[in-house]
Amino acid sequence: MCSRWKILVVWVVLLTLTVSTGVMTSPAQEGSECMITVQPGEWIQAAIDKAPEGAVICLAEGEWRENIVIEKSLTLRGQGAQRSVIRARAGGRPVVLISSDEEIRVHIENLTVTGARDHYGILVQGSARVTIDRCSVFANEWEGIELRDSVQATIWESTISENGEAGITLAKLAQATIEGSTISNNKEDGITLWGSAQATITSSTVSENGNVGVWLGSSAQAVITESTISENRENGIALLGSAQAIITKNIISGNKQVGIYLTNSAQATIIGNVIKENFIYGIFSHSTGEIRGKRNEMRDNGVDLGGNLPGSLRLPLIEPNKNVVIYPNTRYPTIQHAVDALLPGGTLILRGGEYEAGLTITKELTIAAQEKAKVILRARSEDAAVLSLVGGAKLEMVGLKVTGGCFGLHLRADAQATIRRSTIFRNRYGIELRDSAQATISETTISENGFGVYLWNSGQATIWKSTISKNRFGIGLRDSTQATISGSTVSKNEEDAILLGYSAQVVITESTISENRENGIALWGSAQATITKNIISMNSLGIYLTSSAQAAVTKNTISGNNLGIYLEGSARVTIGKCTISENEIGGIDLTDFAQAVIWESTISENGDDGIALRGSAQATIKGSNVSKNERDGIYLMHSAQATLEGNKILGNGRYGVSLYEWPCFDTSWEFRGYVTGRDNIIPGPAEPEGNKEHAVCPYELSFLMTEGGGELDRHP
Numbered sequence: 001m002c003s004r005w006k007i008l009v010v011w012v013v014l015l016t017l018t019v020s021t022g023v024m025t026s027p028a029q030e031g032s033e034c035m036i037t038v039q040p041g042e043w044i045q046a047a048i049d050k051a052p053e054g055a056v057i058c059l060a061e062g063e064w065r066e067n068i069v070i071e072k073s074l075t076l077r078g079q080g081a082q083r084s085v086i087r088a089r090a091g092g093r094p095v096v097l098i099s100s101d102e103e104i105r106v107h108i109e110n111l112t113v114t115g116a117r118d119h120y121g122i123l124v125q126g127s128a129r130v131t132i133d134r135c136s137v138f139a140n141e142w143e144g145i146e147l148r149d150s151v152q153a154t155i156w157e158s159t160i161s162e163n164g165e166a167g168i169t170l171a172k173l174a175q176a177t178i179e180g181s182t183i184s185n186n187k188e189d190g191i192t193l194w195g196s197a198q199a200t201i202t203s204s205t206v207s208e209n210g211n212v213g214v215w216l217g218s219s220a221q222a223v224i225t226e227s228t229i230s231e232n233r234e235n236g237i238a239l240l241g242s243a244q245a246i247i248t249k250n251i252i253s254g255n256k257q258v259g260i261y262l263t264n265s266a267q268a269t270i271i272g273n274v275i276k277e278n279f280i281y282g283i284f285s286h287s288t289g290e291i292r293g294k295r296n297e298m299r300d301n302g303v304d305l306g307g308n309l310p311g312s313l314r315l316p317l318i319e320p321n322k323n324v325v326i327y328p329n330t331r332y333p334t335i336q337h338a339v340d341a342l343l344p345g346g347t348l349i350l351r352g353g354e355y356e357a358g359l360t361i362t363k364e365l366t367i368a369a370q371e372k373a374k375v376i377l378r379a380r381s382e383d384a385a386v387l388s389l390v391g392g393a394k395l396e397m398v399g400l401k402v403t404g405g406c407f408g409l410h411l412r413a414d415a416q417a418t419i420r421r422s423t424i425f426r427n428r429y430g431i432e433l434r435d436s437a438q439a440t441i442s443e444t445t446i447s448e449n450g451f452g453v454y455l456w457n458s459g460q461a462t463i464w465k466s467t468i469s470k471n472r473f474g475i476g477l478r479d480s481t482q483a484t485i486s487g488s489t490v491s492k493n494e495e496d497a498i499l500l501g502y503s504a505q506v507v508i509t510e511s512t513i514s515e516n517r518e519n520g521i522a523l524w525g526s527a528q529a530t531i532t533k534n535i536i537s538m539n540s541l542g543i544y545l546t547s548s549a550q551a552a553v554t555k556n557t558i559s560g561n562n563l564g565i566y567l568e569g570s571a572r573v574t575i576g577k578c579t580i581s582e583n584e585i586g587g588i589d590l591t592d593f594a595q596a597v598i599w600e601s602t603i604s605e606n607g608d609d610g611i612a613l614r615g616s617a618q619a620t621i622k623g624s625n626v627s628k629n630e631r632d633g634i635y636l637m638h639s640a641q642a643t644l645e646g647n648k649i650l651g652n653g654r655y656g657v658s659l660y661e662w663p664c665f666d667t668s669w670e671f672r673g674y675v676t677g678r679d680n681i682i683p684g685p686a687e688p689e690g691n692k693e694h695a696v697c698p699y700e701l702s703f704l705m706t707e708g709g710g711e712l713d714r715h716p
Helices: 004-020 044-050 335-341 699-705
Strands: 036-038 055-059 062-065 068-070 074-077 084-087 096-100 105-109 112-114 122-126 129-133 136-138 145-147 152-156 159-161 168-170 175-179 182-184 191-193 198-202 205-207 214-216 221-225 228-230 237-239 244-248 251-253 258-262 267-271 274-276 281-285 291-294 297-299 303-307 322-327 342-350 353-356 359-361 364-369 375-378 385-389 394-398 400-403 407-411 416-420 423-425 429-433 438-442 445-447 451-455 460-464 467-469 473-477 482-486 489-491 498-500 505-509 512-514 519-523 528-532 535-537 541-545 550-554 557-559 563-567 572-576 579-581 588-590 595-599 602-604 611-613 618-622 625-627 634-636 641-645 648-650 655-659 674-678 694-697 710-713
Touching: 036 044, 044 055, 044 068, 044 074, 145 152, 168 175, 191 198, 214 221, 237 244, 251 258, 258 267, 274 281, 297 303, 303 359, 303 385, 322 335, 335 342, 335 359, 364 400, 375 385, 385 394, 385 400, 400 407, 407 416, 407 423, 407 438, 423 429, 429 438, 429 445, 429 460, 445 451, 451 460, 451 467, 451 482, 467 473, 473 482, 473 489, 498 505, 512 519, 519 528, 519 535, 519 550, 535 541, 541 550, 541 557, 541 572, 557 563, 563 572, 563 579, 588 595, 611 618, 634 641, 648 655, 655 699, 674 699, 694 699, 699 710
Parallel strands: 036 055, 055 074, 062 084, 068 096, 074 105, 084 112, 096 122, 105 129, 112 136, 122 145, 129 152, 136 159, 145 168, 152 175, 159 182, 168 191, 175 198, 182 205, 191 214, 198 221, 205 228, 214 237, 221 244, 228 251, 237 258, 244 267, 251 274, 258 281, 267 291, 274 297, 281 303, 322 342, 342 364, 353 375, 359 385, 364 394, 375 400, 385 407, 394 416, 400 423, 407 429, 416 438, 423 445, 429 451, 438 460, 445 467, 451 473, 460 482, 467 489, 473 498, 482 505, 489 512, 498 519, 505 528, 512 535, 519 541, 528 550, 535 557, 541 563, 550 572, 557 579, 563 588, 572 595, 579 602, 588 611, 595 618, 602 625, 611 634, 618 641, 625 648, 634 655, 641 674, 655 694
Antiparallel strands: 674 710
8 A cells, every 4th residue: 555655756756747857848949940941842851851959940831741750859830730730641650750769859839730540640759858839639540649668748738639549648658747738539548648657737628538538557657637637438537557646626527437436556646626527426446555635526426436435535515513414405405415414423314205316425324214204215327326335434224215226335445334124126236345344234125136235355244134036146245255144035036146256254044045046055266154044945056066165054944946955176065954855956966076074964855866976076974864865865976985874865766875887877987986884774675665776786885784884995
């Protein structure tokens, strides 16, 4: 994380740029007399070639069709951007190329550069020092201006517009001061910085560009001040990678996505801006870097703040002065005004009705429906949150319906929420928690969302007596998140009911997980679950583990699924005191290197096998009842290993215990695994509750039914 002094160093370095570059600004050149004047019909390149170092070459009024190359210090001065025009003659080359490995000083003044085909309007490379003063650079197929290598440039009172890619691009170690200029209507970004490029952008307008107004990637740095960044098709300002920016005293408005967007480890100081009327968010951050700032006036954005941000960035619309506000109220034109008017710990009571929300929550407060009132909060933008909780937020929400957003509730940074007796429906994400956010959700219905509840990073949730249904996914956890789910119903979701990945952890107790189209509970990566006293029924897979996931499954009823429990990869499970029955294609199935310990459980009346071990899977099965399964009670193939002790294996449709090999099956496969055990009750077809064909197959497994036991080792 960047410290305070490091950001201040960036500020000083960038503000010093205009002094240290040695690039003279326009007024210093005004008194220089023309040494060579080029008339229309004469070649500018010929004048450049014969001019001495430091010459001032003036263009008369007119248009020249040339691609020129400048490799020495000089000034090229027109009669005005509308009066002196250099238009590309040949494709595949910049209209103006300024290039030198040694330091040269070039001034381009009062002219237009246009018409490049498959190239840049102006390309500056090497160690050149360049001033572009009161110029128009427009309608070039690539960037209007490309600065690369260790170039230093000042772009002053110029218009860079309608270029086929970015207006201005800085790459590698390039540096620029852009002042009093307009960068607009370019097909891609207005200004792009790559590598370790640096820019100071002052008193300029960056607007109506096809992508982002100002885009910084890699380790680029910028100071943006007293400028207007508006109506760009995507974000106003975007920082990616480890980019850094100081953004002060700007108007950032009307951008079609986010005013200021940060991701990866980008850092920013954002102070004293007006950030308004951006369609999705005023400021949004996925970045792990430090975002600091204050005194930003924010209004009429889809949502003012979203993501991993401190609430201190935003000025309240009204100075907080109330402990309780009842809304609607003529004093407060919007709910956000009412929220801002509350002192920390205050309560907002909403009368019945439907309200446009898009709220930013930055402090502790309660939002509740008036008693018996039906209150719906709807998003301002379908791509933003209905309620956005950022750093410092602590919300208690009671009795509300929340709908229509990308997020119903979006909790980031260290935000906290208690959600009671509410309905979260028809959002892309019902509730999302990231960073170190926490939520307690009780007696709430979360339905018809893309994800019902989704946790990232280190988010934590407690879900109690709630219904999560008819979403695409019910509950999702990833990274190092944790959740406790109790007394809840997770049902009728289009894909998985509860999905865990990476190193997520969940405790699921006394809940019903049913009628989900895919898995009831699915774990991958190194996820872990404790699953106790639940009903898991009528899903595709009741419980599914893959990779190195682990689960403890105790006292559950797992029935009516296509397959009760399925493990693959190196997954591990402990199954105790469970009933696993009436699953369509099997009770428990392990493959690859999966491992299971099964104790005091009933695995019965499943279609196909009660327990199947394939690949190099391993299982220890003790004190369990494996009965009345359609085919075999316990079935082993490939190199599987099993320890069977004290089980009752009764009334299965074919064998009690079988190995997949001849003569048990019509196959040329040979079993190459290991079986050991003792004290199992496995009756044959002539005995009460006998298995229909044989007790065991092959007969070598008969030791399983003896007190002394034995082993069969087929390992090569």
